[in-house]
Amino acid sequence: MARVKICGIGTYEDAMVAIESGAHAIAFNFVRASKRYINPEKARDIILQLPPFVSIVGVFADEPRYSVEEIASLCRLQVLQFHGQESPEYCRRWSYHTIKAFRLADAKNDIAKQEQSNALFSSWTALLEESQQYDVDAFLVDAYSPGALGGTGKAFDWSKIDGPLSKPFVLAGGLNPDNVAEAVRIVKPYGVDVASGVEVGGRKDPAKAKAFINAVHKGISLYGVSI
Numbered sequence: 001m002a003r004v005k006i007c008g009i010g011t012y013e014d015a016m017v018a019i020e021s022g023a024h025a026i027a028f029n030f031v032r033a034s035k036r037y038i039n040p041e042k043a044r045d046i047i048l049q050l051p052p053f054v055s056i057v058g059v060f061a062d063e064p065r066y067s068v069e070e071i072a073s074l075c076r077l078q079v080l081q082f083h084g085q086e087s088p089e090y091c092r093r094w095s096y097h098t099i100k101a102f103r104l105a106d107a108k109n110d111i112a113k114q115e116q117s118n119a120l121f122s123s124w125t126a127l128l129e130e131s132q133q134y135d136v137d138a139f140l141v142d143a144y145s146p147g148a149l150g151g152t153g154k155a156f157d158w159s160k161i162d163g164p165l166s167k168p169f170v171l172a173g174g175l176n177p178d179n180v181a182e183a184v185r186i187v188k189p190y191g192v193d194v195a196s197g198v199e200v201g202g203r204k205d206p207a208k209a210k211a212f213i214n215a216v217h218k219g220i221s222l223y224g225v226s227i
C-alpha cells in the first residue's frame with residue numbers, strides 16, 4: 001500500500017491519533033507562517049514520548065541551514081521536507097532523508113505574478129525538468145493555492161501528472177478519506193500526505209485518520225504496483 005504521512009502534528013494526542021491509525025510518518029511543521037507551526041521545544045517534548053517505528057519528519061520553508069540542523073538534532077528528526085524555494089545545492093548533503101516539495105497549479109494564469117518560484121509550476125514537464133536538479137530521497141507534489149505554501153486542503157488536477165519522477169513520489173494537496181482511494185488508484189504514488197483532510201477544529205481526528213488510512217488500503221499501490 002502507499003505510505004502515509006500525516007502532517008501538522010501539534011499535540012501528543014495528534015501524534016497518537018496518527019500513529020494508532022497506522023500512519024508510517026508524522027510531520028511537525030516548522031514553517032513560521034503556517035497555522036500548524038510548532039515551536040521546536042514543544043515538538044521535542046512530544047517526539048520524546050512517542051513509540052518507535054514511525055518516521056519523524058520536519059517541514060521547513062527557506063529556513064537557514066544552521067537552524068534546520070539545530071531543530072533536526074533537538075527533535076531527533078529523521079526526514080527533512082523542504083517546502084519553500086530551496087535550491088538543489090541547499091538540498092544536498094544532509095545527514096537525514098530529504099524530501100523536496102513542489103507545487104503544481106492547474107493553469108499558468110492561476111499563478112499570481114508575485115508568487116513565481118522555482119518550486120511552483122503549471123506543467124508536469126517543467127516540474128519534472130526542475131526535479132532532475134535535485135539529489136533528494138523523495139519528491140512531494142502539492143497543490144498551488146494563492147498566498148499559501150501548503151496545508152490548504154486544496155487538490156490539484158491529478159491528470160496533469162505525466163510520467164515518473166526519478167525518486168519516490170508523495171502525492172499531497174486536498175486529500176481526504178473520500179478521495180484518497182481514487183487518488184492512489186489513478187496516480188499510484190509511493191506515498192500520500194495529508195494535513196487538513198484528517199482534521200476537525202484544527203486537531204487530528206481519530207475517525208477521519210482511520211478512514212483515511214482504510215481508504216489508502218483500498219486504493220493500494222506502492223511504486224505503481226498493486227499489491
Ligand SMILES: O=C(O)c1ccccc1NCC(=O)[C@H](O)[C@H](O)COP(=O)(O)O
Pocket residue numbers: 007008029031033034035036059061083142148149150151152153154172173174175193194195196197
Ligand atoms: O500544513 C501547512 O500549514 C503548511 C504550511 C506551509 C508549508 C507547508 C505546509 N504543509 C506541508 C504538508 O506537507 C501538507 O500536508 C500538504 O501541504 C497538504 O496539506 P493539505 O492539503 O491540507 O492536506
